Amino acid sequence: MAKKCVFLQRLFLNRELSAASPVAPFPAEDPVWIDVRTAVEHVVDRIDGDIRISHGDIVAGVTELFPDKATEIHLYCRSGARSSRALAALKASGYTNLYNAGGIDDARKARGIDHSLC
DSSP: OHHHHHHHHHHHHHHHOTTSOOOOOOOSSOEEEEEEHHHHHHHHSTTOOOOOGGGGGGGHHHHOOEEEEEEEEEEEEESSSHHHHHHHHHHHHHOOSSSEEEEEEEEEHHHHOOOOGG
């Protein structure tokens, strides 16, 4: 039941997070994948089920959703540059289990997701 709830939360969290739309933290049994691109980029191309938090809002968004600083978090953007900046910001905030997955296509490849099915 818990995994089903996490899946549903991830499914419905496929939107921009802000202080105006608080979301209760949830446990991350599996690695967390976060798209740090803009909302427009996310609408055009996305990995369903992944959370999207703009790289400029990453610390506030991740702290709200994943207060456990040991949560395994994979970040991606278009090329890896913004996800690198987001990783640095999270690291400075005390998060320890962080990975820059590079671009969205790299994130798909790392997870064995066939882009033709997206």
